[in-house]
Each structure stands twice: as C-alpha cells, then as structure tokens.
Amino acid sequence: MRGLYIHIPFCRQKCLYCAFYRVIPANLSRIEEFLRVLDVELSGARPLRFDTIYVGGGTPNILKGRLLEMFMDIIHRHVKLSDDYEWTVEMNPELVDIDSLEIMRTYGVNRVSLGVQSIYDVELRRFGRLHRKDTVIRKLELIRKLGFANVSIDLIFGSPWKSVDMWRRELEEVASWEVEHISTYHLTIEEGTPFHSMGVRNPDDETMEKMYMIRDEVLSRYGFERYEISNYAMRGFESRHNMIYWMHEEYRGFGPSAHSFVKPNIRYTNVADLDLYIEDFEGTREYEYLTEEQLLLERIFLGIRTRRGVRVGDIDISGLEEFVDVRDGVVRLTARGVLLADRIALEIFERVRGSRGPRS
Ligand code: SF4
Known part of the structure; x- marks a missing residue:
C-alpha cells in the first residue's frame, strides 16, 4: 500500500x-x-x-x-x-x-x-x-x-x-x-x-x-x-x-509542510513556509535517515494506536496487563491502555529493545 x-x-x-x-x-x-x-x-x-x-x-x-x-x-x-x-x-x-x-x-x-x-x-x-x-x-x-x-x-x-x-x-x-x-x-x-x-x-x-x-x-x-x-x-x-x-507503510507528501516516508528508512519534510516552498521546494526539503531503533520506536508508537496492534514478538508484559494484551506476538491496547497510549508504547519499546539484548 x-x-x-x-x-x-x-x-x-x-x-x-x-x-x-x-x-x-x-x-x-x-x-x-x-x-x-x-x-x-x-x-x-x-x-x-x-x-x-x-x-x-x-x-x-x-x-x-x-x-x-x-x-x-x-x-x-x-x-x-x-x-x-x-x-x-x-x-x-x-x-x-x-x-x-x-x-x-x-x-x-x-x-x-x-x-x-x-x-x-x-x-x-x-x-x-x-x-x-x-x-x-x-x-x-x-x-x-x-x-x-x-x-x-x-x-x-x-x-x-x-x-x-x-x-x-x-x-x-x-x-x-x-x-x-x-x-x-x-x-x-x-x-x-x-x-x-x-x-x-x-x-x-x-x-x-x-x-x-x-x-x-x-x-x-x-x-x-x-x-x-x-x-x-x-x-x-x-x-x-x-x-x-499507522502501519508504517510508504507515503509521499506534497505541498508546504508535507512529510514523506520512503522505505526502508528515509523521511523527508517540505518546508513549512509558502514563500520558501514556491521559491525552492526541493532545496528547502529536510531529509532524515532513520536508524533501526528509530524505526522500531515509530512502528510501536503508530501501530499500537490501532485495533490490529503491532507485532513485537514474545515480550514480558508483567505489570502492564491492565493496559495491553499480547497474543501471538502482537500487542494491543486495552480500553484503559488507550488513555495512556504513548507511555505504554514507550514502555513496550524499552522491553522489546531489552529483549533483543545489547547491540554489538
Ligand atoms: S485554521 Fe484552517 S487548518 Fe486550522 S483548523 Fe481552522 S480551517 Fe482547519
């Protein structure tokens, strides 16, 4: 898509x-x-x-x-x-x-x-x-x-x-x-x-x-x-x-302030200024090359917002049972979890990162 x-x-x-x-x-x-x-x-x-x-x-x-x-x-x-x-x-x-x-x-x-x-x-x-x-x-x-x-x-x-x-x-x-x-x-x-x-x-x-x-x-x-x-x-x-x-698929944005995400890891943003956009939309674009860790963080932050949830594999959710369900490696927010989505996403990210061990 x-x-x-x-x-x-x-x-x-x-x-x-x-x-x-x-x-x-x-x-x-x-x-x-x-x-x-x-x-x-x-x-x-x-x-x-x-x-x-x-x-x-x-x-x-x-x-x-x-x-x-x-x-x-x-x-x-x-x-x-x-x-x-x-x-x-x-x-x-x-x-x-x-x-x-x-x-x-x-x-x-x-x-x-x-x-x-x-x-x-x-x-x-x-x-x-x-x-x-x-x-x-x-x-x-x-x-x-x-x-x-x-x-x-x-x-x-x-x-x-x-x-x-x-x-x-x-x-x-x-x-x-x-x-x-x-x-x-x-x-x-x-x-x-x-x-x-x-x-x-x-x-x-x-x-x-x-x-x-x-x-x-x-x-x-x-x-x-x-x-x-x-x-x-x-x-x-x-x-x-x-x-x-939310599923971290590819999108292209056009016009001032629009964002784009190109797989596997490029994000670019048009300038949020109509004059500069008209003058030089290409030269004023900002590019970012996301690291593995940034991609993981985004994938969890966005995916967890949806009913479909986000695939994170087997992680320990002890202490978070009130806020998330995990089934077949997919984590989803409960009704209470919705109220604290960003905080929960960060916690899940830390646990996924922890479960992967130190990077060499
Ligand atoms: S200022 Fe314009 S873009 Fe912002 S909410 Fe109002 S109509 Fe929408």
Whole structure:
C-alpha cells in the first residue's frame, strides 16, 4: 500500500486552536502561483502508483471553479491510482457547494472528511470556526445528494465549553446522521496557538477519562467500531490512507509542510513556509535517515494506536496487563491502555529493545 498526501495551505480564517501550517491567501493569484509549483513538484510522483490520496490542509475546499479544475487536472496528469483507490478531500462545511462537489466527483474523489468539530454553536464560536450546526446539516445533505457514499466527520472533545453530558449528546446526534466514519480528537493546547496564549485548559483527568470512555459506549451502539485511538468506522469504512501511516507503510507528501516516508528508512519534510516552498521546494526539503531503533520506536508508537496492534514478538508484559494484551506476538491496547497510549508504547519499546539484548 502506498499513500499520497497533498497539503493545501490556505484557510479563510485561523481557528484559535490550530497548529497546522496554513496562511490566509492575499488573493487568487497567490493560490494559482502555489498550484503551478505543486504541478512541478507532483511531476516527481511519477511513475509510482498510489492506493490512496488524501488532500488536507489548510482548507482544500477553498479551491473553487477554475482553480479547483486546475488542481484536479494536475493530479490527473501526474498521479497513477490503483483500481480500488480511496481519494479523500478534507472540507470545511461553510465552503461546501454543489459546483465544487460535482467537479470533485467527476475527477474521482470518493471520500469526504468534514471538519465539523462541534454541534454546539457557542463552542464553534469559541473555536473561531465560521460554520454553525445548521450549516453542517444542509451541507451533509448536499454531499449525499451528489453521491458521496463515504463521509467522515471530525469532532473535538476536551474543551472547557463541552461537558461530559454535552459530549454524549453530540456523539449520539452525529452517529444518528448515518455517516460512515467519525474521528474524535482530544483538544491539545499547542504552544504558539491563540488558545495557548489565552490560557485555555483541558478539563481535569477524571473528566477527560470519562470523555474517552463514553465514545466506545455511544458509538458502538450505532454500529461503529474503534479501529484506532481516535477513529471509529462502520465495517469496511476505515480510513485506508491513515492506516498507511499507522502501519508504517510508504507515503509521499506534497505541498508546504508535507512529510514523506520512503522505505526502508528515509523521511523527508517540505518546508513549512509558502514563500520558501514556491521559491525552492526541493532545496528547502529536510531529509532524515532513520536508524533501526528509530524505526522500531515509530512502528510501536503508530501501530499500537490501532485495533490490529503491532507485532513485537514474545515480550514480558508483567505489570502492564491492565493496559495491553499480547497474543501471538502482537500487542494491543486495552480500553484503559488507550488513555495512556504513548507511555505504554514507550514502555513496550524499552522491553522489546531489552529483549533483543545489547547491540554489538
Ligand atoms: S480551517 Fe482547519 S487548518 Fe484552517 S485554521 Fe481552522 S483548523 Fe486550522
């Protein structure tokens, strides 16, 4: 499996919690200038064949009309897809419109990831989002009408404006929309974001733990399965693109700030600066050659997040029984382990390393 990621770095506004690389474009010619460089960069994707495309950002559906056609045409000219491909485009609800959806369908987009984040208008305002709940309902209808049969909704929990009860009601309501996939992200207050300087805080540990636990309880009643720490899907609708990351498969990223992983051990990252990217995307790339130990650490950190788990062989898990199961050499997190995933991953890594003995 091989995935292609494209970063569209433009947004109409900056959400107050966001730490992604994005800019507000001064005008349409700035977007066009970016697309021309992306065209050159993507020509380097040939002759590879990809199983998935994920267009993220930023706000990919800021592209409209001629610019959207230009973008889609660039992908068509440079990217070869397997027959059974998955092609996702992230969308902000307020920018969803019939013409753009039609263009995307025509070019072969078959999955929509909608950045809903909250069904509470008060919270959406606090987040600095431009849409409201009624916008989401209308746009979801439109997306279905245009024939998209694979829709994912992003939600955020862990803000000071959403109680445990509100979170439960939100999950119930979104599950009743009959979408195929729901991503539930724990709000992280990252340095450099307005939320960080405003002193916004997550609720206490006990409340957060309840919020984590409620997800399984509510969403499983509607037929969703948790297949990764933050992600739930109806059977057969797991995000194939994200599974590529978690399973440590190969992916190539294009656009500013995009990452790539090329087997066996090369990672490279595009510069997170639109001007520098446009000026010289190749010369500003950073390359890293991962050691055996770094690869092992990544494989455990990523793989343990998934229901499939990660193959580590026979290791001693004494003291960790509450947090992990090991069967046939594959380690998986228990419901309690999910709450401490990173710490557990590090512990498993140390034990695997210990079991391999000193390096000569
Ligand atoms: S729309 Fe998405 S990428 Fe843009 S600022 Fe908001 S969260 Fe960040």
